[in-house]
Amino acid sequence: MGTVLEVESLSVGYAGDPVCGEVTASVAAGEVLGIVGVNGAGKSTVARTIAGRQSPLAGDVKVNGLLIDPDAVPFRRQVSAVFDDDLxxxxxxxREHLLLIARGHSLENPETKVEEELEFFGLLGRAHAIPDALSSGQRRRLLLAAGLIRPSSLLILDEPEQRLDPQMRVAVGARIAEHADHGGAVVLVTHDPQLLLAIASTCLVIDEVVRELAPEHGASIISGS
Known part of the structure; x- marks a missing residue:
């Protein structure tokens, strides 16, 4: 399968100051790149930069050959991202949130797709509620549903396990693996070692401590610090 994400000598940070070392990595269709590191190491900053949510200090990021451009429709169609901001x-x-996304991305049978997501994420009973009436965990599940219902070549998830119960964590892990099995590429920022070991193909270590994955999974370690 071809390369979906190419990251070359990427420097990320704020006000010209990098928060970690240069990052170089690639993710092919069907692969899951896990990003790990201590709190404050720069994991989310790397992910947000790859997604086009903030500008890089230096280096290049390409998705299917397209340079980052969050204002360009072709780029936005390629990338689906879920971060820890309840927007x-x-x-x-x-239900209306999910229908908006499903119809906006021209999904076949959008109503059916939305019902499937509501059922998967345990939101059928809250389908008529507005976001402010949801619990923190329900809002997180709505964000994940919104990110997973739409097609994408690259799926970027920043700690998707947050605010989820153990059963839902396992279910979401299976959905991420399914996305990769169907030819999508995934960038996964996580603190959950079980999730990482279950689905990551390779691992990008942002902090100074390199944590090796279980050898039976065949995952490799790429140092970005």
Whole structure:
């Protein structure tokens, strides 16, 4: 399978100051790149830069040959990203949020797809609620549903396990693996070692401590610090 994500000599940070060393990595279709490191090491900053949420200090990021451009429709169609920011339309219900995404991305049978996501994430009983009426965990599940319902070549997830119960963590891990099995590429920032070992193909270590994965999974370590 071809390369989806190419990261070359990427420097990320704020006000011109890098938060970690240069990052060089690639992710092919069907692969999951795990990003790990201590708190504050720069994991989320790397992921947000790859997603086009902030500008790089230096280096290049390409998705299917397209340079980062969050304002360009071709780039936005390639990348689906879920971060830890609850950004919703305050007057839309849970179902309306998902229908907006499903129809906006021209999914076949959007109503059916939305019902499937509501059931998967345990939100059927809250389908008519607005985001402010949801619990923290329910809002997290809505964000994940919104990120997973739409097609994408590259799926970027920043600690998707946050605010999820153990059963839902396992279910979401299976969905991420399914996305890769169907030819998608995944960048996964996580503190959950079980999730990492279950689905990561390679691992990008951002902090100074290199943590090797279980050898039976065949995952390799790429140092980015």
């Amino acid at each position: 919703f339309f305050p007057s839309l219900t849970v």
